[in-house]
Amino acid sequence: MALKGKIVVDTEKCKGCEVCIPVCPTEVIEMSRLVNGKGYHFMEQVRENCTGCTNCAVVCPDGVITVYRIKV
Amino acid sequence: MDIIKTENLVYKKTDAMTDKALSYCPGCGHGTAHRIAMEVLEEMGVIQDTIGVAPVGCSVLAYEFMNIDMQQAAHGRAPALATAIKRLWPSKYVFTYQGDGDLAAIGTAETIHACNRGENIVIIFINNGIYGMTGGQMAPTTLPNMKSSTSPYGRDEAMMGHPLKITELIAHLPGVHYVTRQAVHKPTEVRRAKKALRKAFEQSYAKKGLCFVEIVSNCNSGWKMTPNQSNIWMEENMFPYYPLGDIKVDGQLVK
Numbered sequence: 001m002a003l004k005g006k007i008v009v010d011t012e013k014c015k016g017c018e019v020c021i022p023v024c025p026t027e028v029i030e031m032s033r034l035v036n037g038k039g040y041h042f043m044e045q046v047r048e049n050c051t052g053c054t055n056c057a058v059v060c061p062d063g064v065i066t067v068y069r070i071k072v
Numbered sequence: 073m074d075i076i077k078t079e080n081l082v083y084k085k086t087d088a089m090t091d092k093a094l095s096y097c098p099g100c101g102h103g104t105a106h107r108i109a110m111e112v113l114e115e116m117g118v119i120q121d122t123i124g125v126a127p128v129g130c131s132v133l134a135y136e137f138m139n140i141d142m143q144q145a146a147h148g149r150a151p152a153l154a155t156a157i158k159r160l161w162p163s164k165y166v167f168t169y170q171g172d173g174d175l176a177a178i179g180t181a182e183t184i185h186a187c188n189r190g191e192n193i194v195i196i197f198i199n200n201g202i203y204g205m206t207g208g209q210m211a212p213t214t215l216p217n218m219k220s221s222t223s224p225y226g227r228d229e230a231m232m233g234h235p236l237k238i239t240e241l242i243a244h245l246p247g248v249h250y251v252t253r254q255a256v257h258k259p260t261e262v263r264r265a266k267k268a269l270r271k272a273f274e275q276s277y278a279k280k281g282l283c284f285v286e287i288v289s290n291c292n293s294g295w296k297m298t299p300n301q302s303n304i305w306m307e308e309n310m311f312p313y314y315p316l317g318d319i320k321v322d323g324q325l326v327k
């Protein structure tokens with residue numbers, strides 16, 4: 001049974017620290033080319049093979065990531 | 073397929089943190105440490121029964137971010153204030169949240185005496201080896217040869233003394249029940265630190281003595297690195313001097 005995840009990012013609160021990027025086992029996170037109101041490049045999910053492991057949300061210092069997961 | 077539904081939710085920021093944007097630099101471990109402390113309290117269901125004491129330093133505004141009852145102490149005096157709160161209101165969970173400049177420099181006396189008295193409080197100690205808020209000055213915990221704005225050629229131990237391992241120091245005091253050193257830069261470490269915090273809150277509430285949780289953290293601004301570089305630097309340099317793991321469990325020194 002595979003797991004499929006999806007992350008939702010509070011882009012206005014993301015400070016673009018990139019701590020979430022090396023902890024993602026499936027490398028689905030990248031920094032956006034866009035910036036938020038504070039001028040930070042925010043993180044975003046760019047690929048669909050997220051497993052919803054919550055690693056990124058757990059290490060995010062600003063708690064901007066919400067994780068959803070389903071079994072498919 | 074629509075995944076974003078309430079029943080599929082596996083992780084969201086706890087409501088025990090306020091919605092204010094944290095005042096910390098991008099990538100700073102303080103935010104994670106705040107959040108896991110609040111998650112532990114929420115999981116224990118004791119949000120209403122907890123009083124925190126904020127320090128002076130980067131985390132002076134912790135009371136703005138932690139959605140619980142908080143007090144703010146004079147510099148270094150958080151354990152003294154927490155002692156008063158816990159003694160006057162023993163049914164509450166009481167903790168202090170302090171940095172290394174607060175706890176290991178100006179507050180050394182309060183820390184050691186609160187530990188020696190065995191107050192039933194939790195001390196959360198964030199060690200990043202530097203004075204972050206004031207501009208990266210050398211702290212007692214700064215590593216040998218580590219550059220800071222007041223030791224620009226590196227900390228010279230002959231002139232500036234040795235890094236203070238205050239956690240090992242207080243572990244020898246009989247009033248202290250549980251002492252551990254954790255980190256929050258990786259998911260496994262965060263989960264381990266959460267378990268340690270839960271143990272600390274439970275055991276101090278059970279009147280077993282003071283529980284002390286050190287969290288070795290990064291200060292990417294003070295160390296002049298990117299957040300991910302600072303986490304690697306921390307693993308390579310801080311962890312050999314400040315090894316992670318339990319130092320005292322159930323009143324007995326480990327090893």
